Amino acid sequence: MKKPLVILAGPTATGKTKYSVMFAKRHEGSVISADSMQVYKYMDIGSAKISRSEMEDIPHYLVDVLEPSAEFHVASFCEMAKNAINDIYAHKRLPLLVGGTGFYIRAFLYGADFSKGDENPALREELEGFVREKGAHALHERLRAIDAISAERIHENNIKRVIRAIEFYEETGTPISAHNDREAEKDSEFAFCYFVLTDDRDKLYAAIDRRVDRMMEEGLLEEVKALYEMGYNRDYVSMQGLGYKELLDVLEGKDSLDHAIYTIKRDTRHFAKRQLTWFKREKEVVWIHKKDFHYDNEAILRFMEDECKKRELI
Numbered sequence: 001m002k003k004p005l006v007i008l009a010g011p012t013a014t015g016k017t018k019y020s021v022m023f024a025k026r027h028e029g030s031v032i033s034a035d036s037m038q039v040y041k042y043m044d045i046g047s048a049k050i051s052r053s054e055m056e057d058i059p060h061y062l063v064d065v066l067e068p069s070a071e072f073h074v075a076s077f078c079e080m081a082k083n084a085i086n087d088i089y090a091h092k093r094l095p096l097l098v099g100g101t102g103f104y105i106r107a108f109l110y111g112a113d114f115s116k117g118d119e120n121p122a123l124r125e126e127l128e129g130f131v132r133e134k135g136a137h138a139l140h141e142r143l144r145a146i147d148a149i150s151a152e153r154i155h156e157n158n159i160k161r162v163i164r165a166i167e168f169y170e171e172t173g174t175p176i177s178a179h180n181d182r183e184a185e186k187d188s189e190f191a192f193c194y195f196v197l198t199d200d201r202d203k204l205y206a207a208i209d210r211r212v213d214r215m216m217e218e219g220l221l222e223e224v225k226a227l228y229e230m231g232y233n234r235d236y237v238s239m240q241g242l243g244y245k246e247l248l249d250v251l252e253g254k255d256s257l258d259h260a261i262y263t264i265k266r267d268t269r270h271f272a273k274r275q276l277t278w279f280k281r282e283k284e285v286v287w288i289h290k291k292d293f294h295y296d297n298e299a300i301l302r303f304m305e306d307e308c309k310k311r312e313l314i
Contacts, residue, residue: 002191003089004313006304007097009034009105009279010197011272013207014290017050019197020098021058022301027314030059030088032081034099034108037241039077040068042227045220046243048211059093068227068238073160077104078112094314102278109194110186123170127163142166149177155274160237193308196279199290205269212243212265221247221257242268 006029008020020031033039037047039062044051049063061084066072081097081104088095097105106112131139140156143166150165168176198204224247232239234248246264249255255263279285286307293299308314 002189003085004311005085005095005097005109005190005192006308006313007105007109007192007194008197008304009098009100009102009195010288011204011275011279012048012100012268013204013211013272014197014199016098016100016197017048017054019297019300019304020096021050021054021056022297023304024058024094024096025056026301026305027094027308028092029094029096030091031055031061031096031098032084032088033060033062034077034081034097034101034104035062036072036077036101036104037238038063038099039066039072040064040070040238041066042068042230043223043238043241043244045215045218045223046241048215059088059091061087068230068232068236071237074104074107074112077101078108081108100275102275102282105194106282107183109188109190109192110183111189112183120167120171123167124163127166131159131163136162139163139166147175147177150175153177191311191313192284193304193311193313194282194285195288195304195307196282196285197288197290198276198279203291204272208268208272209265212261212268215243216261221250224248225251242271 006023008016008023010016020029023029024031035047037043038049040047041064043049044064050060062077062080085095097108099105127139130142136156136159139159139162140151140154143154143162144151146169147165154161154165156162165176168174168179172179199207220243224244227239227244228248228251234240234245239245239248243264246255246260246267250257250260288300288303290300293303305314
């Protein structure tokens with residue numbers, strides 16, 4: 001018997017946090033965060049991290065557990081999420097995997113193989129030097145020459161993943177896109193229902209703009225300043241998150257606050273678009289278009305429950 005798992009994904013600012021808590025309260029659920037930023041301590045406002053009061057006593061995992069200096073990548077996510085889900089099952093609760101990082105969700109759902117060739121620190125150092133000297137676009141073109149499919153899938157500003165894709169090819173002689181496609185054909189060990197929550201583009205973009213304004217009102221600049229004074233600068237992967245790197249430029253006198261806010265809103269909208277593109281490629285997804293439910297929370301929850309009952313998850 002496969003064990004049950006409910007997934008609630010979707011682009012930023014669609015209300016995943018709210019619906020996950022509402023669903024978990026009804027069905028003795030516990031939430032595992034599939035988010036690359038909420039795992040970090042002290043990064044509350046910019047990551048839109050759920051607060052203790054918002055959790056409403058629902059157990060949450062992978063939230064507020066790592067120092068901002070820690071490396072957090074898909075392999076570490078999968079290991080931590082596996083430990084979390086085993087704990088949830090041990091407590092006879094229903095796990096909900098919730099977040100917008102589709103790459104993490106896919107890796108966990110289908111048991112990604114993280115095996116690779118020998119470590120090559122010299123290659124990593126060479127690639128990092130290349131991007132410092134020639135820029136992200138040149139590095140991306142280097143990837144395109146060996147793996148055009150990955151170049152289409154990975155944005156050139158996602159330097160970490162571009163480097164990893166080049167490394168993978170150099171280590172194995174195989175494009176990482178081909179490897180990932182093979183991984184995607186695997187069957188999951190879970191009996192799952194994979195919901196993707198979305199909204200009309202104009203409404204989604206307006207919600208993103210409002211969220212950024214609210215973050216600024218709640219003290220995002222002060223949060224970034226506090227992290228900076230603790231020694232966390234742009235050398236840390238955590239500080240490359242949306243909202244953090246832009247406000248670091250403000251603190252260092254490289255940009256104005258108004259322009260930084262504009263950039264955060266614009267890049268978050270672009271990020272949401274890329275998230276949707278990712279989820280559209282996923283198989284076995286159940287879409288929840290909020291407009292179709294007239295933005296009725298109860299109707300959305302009933303739909304989720306009906307779909308889970310069809311799969312005998314609840």
